[in-house]
Amino acid sequence: MMPTTPTIRDPALAAKLYRSMVLIREFEQALDQLFASGAIRGTAHFCVGQEATAVGVSAALQAGDYVISYHRGHGHFIAQGGDPARIMAELFGKATGYSGGRGGSQHVSSFEHGFLGSNGITGGGIPVGTGAALALKLQRRNGVVAVFFGDGAANQGAFHESLNLGSLWKLPVVYLCENNLYSMFTHLRESTSVGHIADRAAAYGMPGQIVDGNDLVEVFNAARQAVQRARDGQGPSLIECKTYRMLGHSKSDKRAYRTREEEASWQAHDPITLFRKRMLDERILTPESLTAIEGEVDRQVEQAVRFARESPFPPARGLEESVYA
Numbered sequence: 001m002m003p004t005t006p007t008i009r010d011p012a013l014a015a016k017l018y019r020s021m022v023l024i025r026e027f028e029q030a031l032d033q034l035f036a037s038g039a040i041r042g043t044a045h046f047c048v049g050q051e052a053t054a055v056g057v058s059a060a061l062q063a064g065d066y067v068i069s070y071h072r073g074h075g076h077f078i079a080q081g082g083d084p085a086r087i088m089a090e091l092f093g094k095a096t097g098y099s100g101g102r103g104g105s106q107h108v109s110s111f112e113h114g115f116l117g118s119n120g121i122t123g124g125g126i127p128v129g130t131g132a133a134l135a136l137k138l139q140r141r142n143g144v145v146a147v148f149f150g151d152g153a154a155n156q157g158a159f160h161e162s163l164n165l166g167s168l169w170k171l172p173v174v175y176l177c178e179n180n181l182y183s184m185f186t187h188l189r190e191s192t193s194v195g196h197i198a199d200r201a202a203a204y205g206m207p208g209q210i211v212d213g214n215d216l217v218e219v220f221n222a223a224r225q226a227v228q229r230a231r232d233g234q235g236p237s238l239i240e241c242k243t244y245r246m247l248g249h250s251k252s253d254k255r256a257y258r259t260r261e262e263e264a265s266w267q268a269h270d271p272i273t274l275f276r277k278r279m280l281d282e283r284i285l286t287p288e289s290l291t292a293i294e295g296e297v298d299r300q301v302e303q304a305v306r307f308a309r310e311s312p313f314p315p316a317r318g319l320e321e322s323v324y325a
């Protein structure tokens with residue numbers, strides 16, 4: 001593991017990152033309630049507990065870089081600056097959503113935010129993100145692509161093919177595995193030949209690194225180094241972020257395949273609590289400023305839900321628009 005030096009000393013940056021994590025958490029919790037009450041139909045995958053990976057990586061990127069996500073993607077989009085009201089509207093199937101209400105949770109993107117999209121195909125975003133990195137290289141733009149995926153996706157052929165070509169062609173890409181221990185209801189030890197996904201980096205001639213995915217500062221430091229390496233033309237890295245999804249796989253999951261004790265042990269390592277404590281201990285943020293942020297985010301999420309509820313559905317006559325066959 002790389003040495004971790006606490007580099008987030010700037011109060012404005014710390015406040016921004018804290019706000020972003022709390023916004024993701026509250027957005028997801030509101031969404032969970034909305035599904036439970038029947039206000040939203042269909043399904044979604046929540047990233048409660050995984051906020052630090054999204055926010056830490058986005059903080060290491062700059063304008064002109066891209067993020068590509070997977071089915072657990074709301075946090076990645078919000079961390080890139082996506083408007084929670086329009087993401088919420090998309091989940092409500094409303095015309096004001098990023099995909100006009102036709103995409104939902106797993107089909108949402110915004111190029112202006114450098115967000116290339118969520119993706120319902122496990123591992124499907126990995127070759128797409130690698131291709132985007134190839135485009136950046138061929139166009140001689142200075143950008144980097146951050147490709148997020150889960151531990152389960154690291155067993156898909158697309159993962160292996162992408163890392164091979166990404167490394168061979170020295171593409172400006174950072175592969176970020178959010179290892180939350182489970183793919184759906186299956187524990188990693190029952191599905192995966194290695195204990196650490198980062199060990200697979202060696203097979204493709206790139207650096208592999210394990211970080212505490214619940215430690216925003218650690219994620220940020222590792223991502224910054226890997227992004228710089230990619231931008232300098234030295235090729236990809238694989239970062240494995242050890243984390244945990246605190247809610248079920250998707251909305252109807254009763255979590256029978258894991259123990260409440262295991263959940264409690266991860267709750268004691270909550271990324272938001274950890275960062276909050278660190279910023280207070282290091283006197284970078286005050287309790288008042290943190291509480292103020294929490295209040296502002298409450299109101300922002302309430303407004304997002306109101307906006308989504310009050311927005312119109314897309315008209316039926318547009319049903320065949322944006323359909324490719």
Ligand SMILES: Cc1ncc(C[n+]2csc(CCOP(=O)(O)OP(=O)(O)O)c2C)c(N)n1
Nearest residue numbers: 072120121122150151152153180182183184
């Ligand atoms: C190609 C493909 N196979 C199977 C599925 C069904 N599926 C949806 S999510 C998921 C688990 C993915 O696990 P992981 O990559 O660890 O992500 P996590 O859900 O843990 O965030 C599976 C198997 C799918 N969507 N696509």
Ligand SMILES: [Mg+2]
Nearest residue numbers: 150151182183
């Ligand atoms: Mg997983």
